[in-house]
């Protein structure tokens with residue numbers, strides 16, 4: 001701060017050191033909804049992250065499929081800083097140029113003709129479920145309100161989205177819950193046929209289940225859901241919050257399947273770490289949300305929209321997506337080589353594109369977290385997807401050298417994991 005600024009703002013501000021914090025501070029001052037790792041990241045570049053002590057890690061998590069263009073992507077930093085100097089925020093009484101550009105680009109790139117913006121995946125799904133209910137109510141009356149979703153699915157943590165998500169452990173104690181929700185097993189066409197009647201307003205599915213264990217839907221399943229929704233005038237919603245934005249090797253996963261939803265939700269990688277969510281739909285369906293029916297203060301904020309547009313422009317380039325598919329092939333080959341050498345630990349690798357899970361064998365069930373903790377000690381950041389799956393979600397810009405390094409670090413981690421005597425656990 002220079003002399004004249006501090007004079008203008010009145011009394012000179014004392015220059016104080018930043019508040020000293022470490023991992024223990026979390027336990028003292030944060031609501032304990034998470035159990036974060038002992039390391040506190042302070043800086044990132046591409047797929048590399050450094051902690052408070054200067055240790056370096058290779059990041060194969062990208063948040064959770066969020067920083068798909070890597071940490072501190074120079075093009076995104078530049079776009080964000082330029083917009084920060086121009087305009088941060090206007091209320092919804094005004095629109096803004098970045099959000100109009102983003103909506104134009106998203107509708108040009110997809111089946112959709114309309115976009116609604118919010119700040120997270122849960123909010124995008126909340127908007128989708130509210131829109132589906134209101135749309136059915138408008139066209140068919142109030143009894144067509146049932147929403148069908150899959151067990152082990154994940155759609156967010158608001159009361160509505162967490163109730164639609166099929167994991168009872170996340171709704172326990174939060175009742176009374178929203179009504180008229182039905183859960184069916186994933187990838188089971190007969191169960192879907194039995195569940196969809198004329199009282200159903202929408203069916204929501206993740207084309208590739210993320211939190212539920214990295215499970216791709218079959219093409220036949222998604223096509224059957226499309227047909228059933230058409231027969232019963234229900235809307236088909238694809239939750240692409242995790243599997244969208246290039247993760248599976250196409251801009252959105254539905255494009256790879258050749259099955260088009262009525263509503264698509266996006267978030268996570270859309271902002272590469274800047275909070276933003278989007279709900280995409282058609283003209284006809286969007287017309288239900290007239291002025292005043294839904295909204296949010298920050299949705300479509302100029303900063304978020306600027307970043308999201310830059311992300312979209314980068315990821316949708318055909319040569320970028322071709323490289324994602326190539327990197328995915330190389331990573332799968334590396335993981336299969338590991339499984340061949342550690343057949344007692346893993347049974348298979350599954351997933352789509354750069355959304356991959358290594359499934360633990362019967363003998364090592366429930367120990368995914370332990371493996372990721374040991375991998376972190378070796379300098380490799382990994383995720384789990386439930387207790388039995390080690391999940392890999394590297395940034396889409398991952399290089400072949402980084403894939404090789406991850407393979408090497410994961411092998412070291414597995415050797416360390418197997419060296420721990422059972423009695424010591």
Ligand SMILES: *Cc1c(COP(=O)(O)O)cnc(C)c1O
Pocket residue numbers: 119120121122123125154155156157206210211239240241242243267268
């Ligand atoms: C992460 C996720 C959400 C929730 O997104 P938030 O931004 O955490 O609200 C919803 N659906 C899927 C498939 C997700 O992976």
